[in-house]
Amino acid sequence: MPDDTDRFRLQVVSEALRLFAEKGYEATTVDEIAEAAGISRRTFFRQFRAKEDVVFADHEILLEQAAAFLDAEHEDPWAAVCEAAMIVFERFSHWRDVASRRYAVVHEVPALRDREIVTGFRYERLFVDYLRARLPDEQDLTMVQFAAAVTATHNYLLRRMVRDGAATTSTELRSALAALRRDIDRRGGRDGAGDDMVVAVFPRGTAPRQVADLLQRRLELGGL
Structure with a gap:
C-alpha cells in the first residue's frame, strides 16, 4: 500500500x-x-x-512497488512477473479516477503521449531484467516475448477500463496472464503437452456418453 x-x-x-x-x-x-x-x-x-x-508520478510509485515485489524470493519467476503485473493493475483499479483523468490529458498532448510509451516500456524492461537474472539458462527471446506479452495484455485491459469505461476486473487479467504462463510450460515441454495418451478410470457399466462428458469437462478444466 x-x-x-x-x-x-x-x-x-x-x-x-x-x-x-x-x-x-x-x-x-x-x-x-x-x-x-x-x-x-x-x-x-x-x-x-x-x-x-x-502526470506520471503514480507510475513511478508502481514501478518501485513492482521492483520491490520482484526482489523477494519467488519459486516461479514466470508467475512472479504475472503477479507483479497484477499488483500494478489492482493499484490502478483503486486509482481509477486518477488514471482516467491522466488518459484524457495525455491524449491531448503529443509530448505526454511519447512519455507514456517510454513509461510502459520501463515495466517491460523491469520484467525482462528480472527473468534474465532468475533464469540464466532460458532462451532470451522467450523471456523478451513473455515480458512483452504480459505488459501488452495488462495495458490492453487497463485501457479498456480507463478509456472505455469497461467493467474490466482483476480476475479477467489474472485469467489472461495464466494462459500466457501455461504457454511457457507448453513451449518448454513441462506440462506434458507432447504426450499422446490420457488414462482415465471409470466404474464398470458407466455409459459411454457419460464417460465422454466427464472427460470433456475435466480436460476443459485443465486436465485429469
Whole structure:
C-alpha cells in the first residue's frame, strides 16, 4: 500500500490532473498546482523535477512497488512477473479516477503521449531484467516475448477500463496472464503437452456418453 510520501504525491497528482482538465496542460503553471495541493513551490520541486513528472508520478510509485515485489524470493519467476503485473493493475483499479483523468490529458498532448510509451516500456524492461537474472539458462527471446506479452495484455485491459469505461476486473487479467504462463510450460515441454495418451478410470457399466462428458469437462478444466 502507498506510504505517507506516496499518498502526498498522489494528492498532488490528483490536483494537477484536475487543473489540466479544466485549464489545459500548457496553461497550468507549477504555482497553480502547488496552491491547489496546499504546498509551496519549493515543496513541489522536492518531489517532482517538472510539471510533466506529475502526470506520471503514480507510475513511478508502481514501478518501485513492482521492483520491490520482484526482489523477494519467488519459486516461479514466470508467475512472479504475472503477479507483479497484477499488483500494478489492482493499484490502478483503486486509482481509477486518477488514471482516467491522466488518459484524457495525455491524449491531448503529443509530448505526454511519447512519455507514456517510454513509461510502459520501463515495466517491460523491469520484467525482462528480472527473468534474465532468475533464469540464466532460458532462451532470451522467450523471456523478451513473455515480458512483452504480459505488459501488452495488462495495458490492453487497463485501457479498456480507463478509456472505455469497461467493467474490466482483476480476475479477467489474472485469467489472461495464466494462459500466457501455461504457454511457457507448453513451449518448454513441462506440462506434458507432447504426450499422446490420457488414462482415465471409470466404474464398470458407466455409459459411454457419460464417460465422454466427464472427460470433456475435466480436460476443459485443465486436465485429469
